[in-house]
Amino acid sequence: MNATSNATSVSEEDRTALTDTVTRFARTEIAPHVDAWDAAGEFPRSLYRRAADLGVLGLGYPEQYGGTPASYQLRLPLWRALSRHGASGGVLASLLSHNIGLPPVLAHGSDAVRAEVIPPVLAGEQIAALAITEPDGGSDVAQLRTTARREGDDYIVNGEKAFITSGMRADWITVAVRTGDAGRDYEPPRSPASHGSLPPEGALAALGRPGGGKGSAGISMLLIPGHSAGLSRSKLDKMGWLCSDTAHLRFDNVRVPARYLLGDEGAGFRIIMSNFNSERFGLAASALGFAEACYDEALAWARQRKTFGAALVEHQVIRHKLVDMQMRIQSTAAWCESVAAQADAGRAGNAAAPGRPQPQQPPWGAATHAQQGSVGADSAWVAQVCLLKNHATQTMQFCADQAVQILGGMGFMRGTVSERIYREVKVMMIGGGAEEIMKDLAAKQLGI
Numbered sequence: 001m002n003a004t005s006n007a008t009s010v011s012e013e014d015r016t017a018l019t020d021t022v023t024r025f026a027r028t029e030i031a032p033h034v035d036a037w038d039a040a041g042e043f044p045r046s047l048y049r050r051a052a053d054l055g056v057l058g059l060g061y062p063e064q065y066g067g068t069p070a071s072y073q074l075r076l077p078l079w080r081a082l083s084r085h086g087a088s089g090g091v092l093a094s095l096l097s098h099n100i101g102l103p104p105v106l107a108h109g110s111d112a113v114r115a116e117v118i119p120p121v122l123a124g125e126q127i128a129a130l131a132i133t134e135p136d137g138g139s140d141v142a143q144l145r146t147t148a149r150r151e152g153d154d155y156i157v158n159g160e161k162a163f164i165t166s167g168m169r170a171d172w173i174t175v176a177v178r179t180g181d182a183g184r185d186y187e188p189p190r191s192p193a194s195h196g197s198l199p200p201e202g203a204l205a206a207l208g209r210p211g212g213g214k215g216s217a218g219i220s221m222l223l224i225p226g227h228s229a230g231l232s233r234s235k236l237d238k239m240g241w242l243c244s245d246t247a248h249l250r251f252d253n254v255r256v257p258a259r260y261l262l263g264d265e266g267a268g269f270r271i272i273m274s275n276f277n278s279e280r281f282g283l284a285a286s287a288l289g290f291a292e293a294c295y296d297e298a299l300a301w302a303r304q305r306k307t308f309g310a311a312l313v314e315h316q317v318i319r320h321k322l323v324d325m326q327m328r329i330q331s332t333a334a335w336c337e338s339v340a341a342q343a344d345a346g347r348a349g350n351a352a353a354p355g356r357p358q359p360q361q362p363p364w365g366a367a368t369h370a371q372q373g374s375v376g377a378d379s380a381w382v383a384q385v386c387l388l389k390n391h392a393t394q395t396m397q398f399c400a401d402q403a404v405q406i407l408g409g410m411g412f413m414r415g416t417v418s419e420r421i422y423r424e425v426k427v428m429m430i431g432g433g434a435e436e437i438m439k440d441l442a443a444k445q446l447g448i
């Protein structure tokens with residue numbers, strides 16, 4: 001796989017080569033095994049190594065850590081093809097959980113921490129996860145309760161995290177903790193500031209104070225080693241994503257070296273919000289691929305299944321279902337490409353944490369996960385990411401529903417792609433910022 005020479009121009013050759021590689025990998029090494037992995041509740045750890053060997057895990061990361069820098073336009077076909085041909089949200093969520101766990105490390109970790117953590121994850125030897133959501137709530141991030149108290153050269157962490165992808169196996173967990181006070185740092189607006197909106201600038205004045213300030217200004221990001229004493233994990237049973245290891249985490253006086261603090265104390269909320277943009281774009285691209293997987297299965301079935309003496313596809317009603325799927329797929333694909341191109345043109349912002357110098361332009365030229373979707377993103381672009389996530393997941397929902405209908409009774413049977421994806425729709429509409437929260441954030445960004 002060739003590194004792209006700059007972030008704004010992506011060669012069609014690179015995209016085709018990437019799509020072909022990922023398609024082959026997904027068809028041969030994921031799709032045939034998903035039912036067995038879902039039944040077992042996990043996929044083999046060796047899949048991480050295999051994905052790393054192909055460059056799948058390292059796409060979008062600097063070469064010095066074993067990655068291949070890549071723009072949004074190059075990462076889009078990765079998510080899309082992996083979803084379309086692997087057809088498993090469970091595999092995708094856990095195999096790529098480093099894409100939500102590592103960017104804060106890359107953007108805000110010290111050189112030593114980056115060098116310790118990133119290479120083994122990109123090599124598929126270790127697993128990274130992100131833990132923000134708590135049992136008391138995920139949308140209202142500013143109110144999270146897990147605490148980290150400074151004691152000498154360590155932080156002492158206490159609290160719980162809920163629904164954490166790769167939570168059972170992660171070797172590194174990027175955890176949102178409260179170092180400052182609870183409560184609100186500002187009066188909530190008419191619709192609450194939540195999973196995706198920044199507090200007003202005044203509230204950010206608290207950054208740089210020990211622990212940060214109140215509410216959102218009192219949140220920090222701490223990287224916690226998975227083997228830490230006092231960390232316990234329990235596996236959660238789910239509607240879908242059955243082979244993904246989703247966990248409840250408990251921290252009982254977990255001692256974490258202070259060198260694992262990412263960014264300044266109190267800068268956590270901004271780091272979290274920055275991270276969400278690229279996560280949401282990835283979810284949209286995946287939803288597109290899953291919608292296509294449903295379409296592919298429904299079309300193949302409609303061509304070979306006969307009713308009333310004709311193939312299903314000969315019936316106009318069935319053809320209309322298929323073109324209705326295409327209409328949504330094509331609009332989602334076009335919007336994904338447009339949002340990716342805008343991000344690569346600079347609208348996704350830069351990686352500087354508040355109060356810290358801007359990061360230098362990397363010598364390799366192409367953007368990485370740390371530069372993209374981060375602080376300073378254009379608000380109209382952020383609004384588009386939110387709306388795109390909603391549109392893409394609605395496309396996936398529509399296509400899963402239509403495909404199951406076209407498959408008839410077979411669509412209700414375990415073993416079909418559409419049945420699995422039908423069960424995986426809801427998490428796409430909730431995780432990474434629920435639909436209602438996406439609308440709220442988009443409205444705010446658009447000044448509505």
Ligand SMILES: Cc1cc2nc3c(=O)[nH]c(=O)nc-3n(C[C@H](O)[C@H](O)[C@H](O)COP(=O)(O)OP(=O)(O)OC[C@H]3O[C@@H](n4cnc5c(N)ncnc54)[C@H](O)[C@@H]3O)c2cc1C
Nearest residue numbers: 130131132133137138139163164165431432433434436437
């Ligand atoms: C399988 C799975 C994997 C996940 N993986 C991770 C992970 O790796 N890391 C992580 O940190 N989290 C993870 N999550 C958590 C996910 O991000 C949260 O579930 C999500 O953000 C919603 O939070 P919540 O479940 O607490 O819902 P709540 O915040 O309690 O909200 C419940 C419902 O109310 C709606 N709502 C809330 N506030 C408002 C409002 N003001 N106006 C209108 N509607 C509102 C929400 O949109 C939602 O529909 C995962 C979740 C699932 C299911």
